[in-house]
Amino acid sequence: MKEQYSIGIDVGGTNTDIGLVNEKGTIVARTNFSTAEHNDINVYMDTIAEKVRSLLVNNNITNIEGIGIGAPNGNYYTGCIDNAPNLHFGGNIKVKKLLESRLGVPVVLSNDANAAAYGEFIYGGGRGMKHFLMVTVGTGVGSGFVVDGKLIHGHGGAAGELGHSILIPDGRQCSCGRKGCLEAYTSARGICRTCWELRNEMPEYNGVLANVDKDELTSQMIGEAANNGDALALKTFELTGHWLGLACANAVTFSSPEAIFLMGGPLKAGDVFVGPLKKSFDEHLLNIYKGTVEIRLSELKANDVAILGAAALLKNK
């Protein structure tokens, strides 16, 4: 009997990652391309279809179970991406329909962070847990809630938008059009913005980030500087950890999870970020929850979890 394969696709604001996944949950081949360079949804869908076909041809696979997609604002019920603030395609994008018509296989869509949570649930640190929360930190900040062993999709199909809970009323402008969202503070872009603001408050600063242009600053750069002891970068992650720790403590009041898993590029900074985050979480956690919940890093590689989670959604349809 031939092994059954599926495709997992992670639609990020910056890149789109596509993986060919076997039944054991191993990504046997993968490819990616720039999401940000696409402005036309039909061209974007053509590119996805072409990349999927190439993956199958290159691996001598003629038949797949289907395609699971994790995307910002991906709606499990409707199969549409609805006005995702981090994508150039506006309106309601009928991803499921557009891709099924191109490839002729079943397509399942969910919020990218929901998919990541599902990946952690099936393959990672969430195995065996009934209640946990996944927080993804990248171009945006997403989340997925597992409650009583099931992923929450909610009434509208788009539950788990922690990144767009308002952390600081009337605070920073967010890409969603509102002000003060968690995402405006702790996404990769939010981290760069914090660093830039702090630099303007530190005229005496002359470290490695002193001569970096605003547009060239990246959260990775700040993470490396922080790990080399740079004062500005350390202060940036202290503040970012403070905000994300507070948001995580707030999230506990909803579902009382056993763990909050974190994943995404900026987490690679390590202790300089996670240390202040855990400190803030402990400080802001309501006393009745103390000892019942812990902050953990995803046990899956940041690059794998979204693809695996997306592919795993097919098992759950």
Place this chain on the structure above:
Amino acid sequence: MKEQYSIGIDVGGTNTDIGLVNEKGTIVARTNFSTAEHNDINVYMDTIAEKVRSLLVNNNITNIEGIGIGAPNGNYYTGCIDNAPNLHFGGNIKVKKLLESRLGVPVVLSNDANAAAYGEFIYGGGRGMKHFLMVTVGTGVGSGFVVDGKLIHGHGGAAGELGHSILIPDGRQCSCGRKGCLEAYTSARGICRTCWELRNEMPEYNGVLANVDKDELTSQMIGEAANNGDALALKTFELTGHWLGLACANAVTFSSPEAIFLMGGPLKAGDVFVGPLKKSFDEHLLNIYKGTVEIRLSELKANDVAILGAAALLKNK
């Protein structure tokens, strides 16, 4: 065949309400006493037991199914009230054990707001819904989440503490020991505090609340003044509605509910409170949720829902 009765008990920071409930969900008799005047948990439990026995004797009932209790920080799994900030009894109170030993019938405990949500689910506007949120506004601010047709208790048993999510970082001191909790702004006490603060900013104010002492001010008084057009009282509810609307919009990002039900004494103020609340909710709601969720008032009497919900918990054990 004899009709089966149960007892529902609502433990509030101010009063304890006890109701005798029949199978149809009608409260056939009720009594109440002051919680706030009790400092000793054993005397408090003796009082509950005595009141329950009187209710049964006065109604010629010799046998009940059990007792359901809704209480702040009531833990469904352990049967304990854990360090409730609005109660004078500190530590972990073994309510289930203490009451079962006194009355010899099964006792089920949950968070008071969870019980209210369950009451709305079984008897009120939440009938037939799969996803909704109940927010209770009283001495404290509580909440209960129904997700996929089930009440969320979470890992630790105390899910749904929306009142202790931090709305304004480093904001008002809350009774829980932290700062900026929603409850510090929109509970009955929070409303009085807002009114008092606003009055100090309005030296020209000479309305009905001008000569009320700080300790004598109540949210009911402010509600009545607002409905008579008092500027200070109206401004108080505008701000309170603004904050609660923002918190409700944030809550939607978690579970994407079909409705948010509101109940509690201060809601009796009506449109002067609910109007600004809905306005703020609409302003702060992430665009993908628009049209999928509505703010509604509980369809059960504020005095009934907690007792009915508590009694209904017995059906769910």
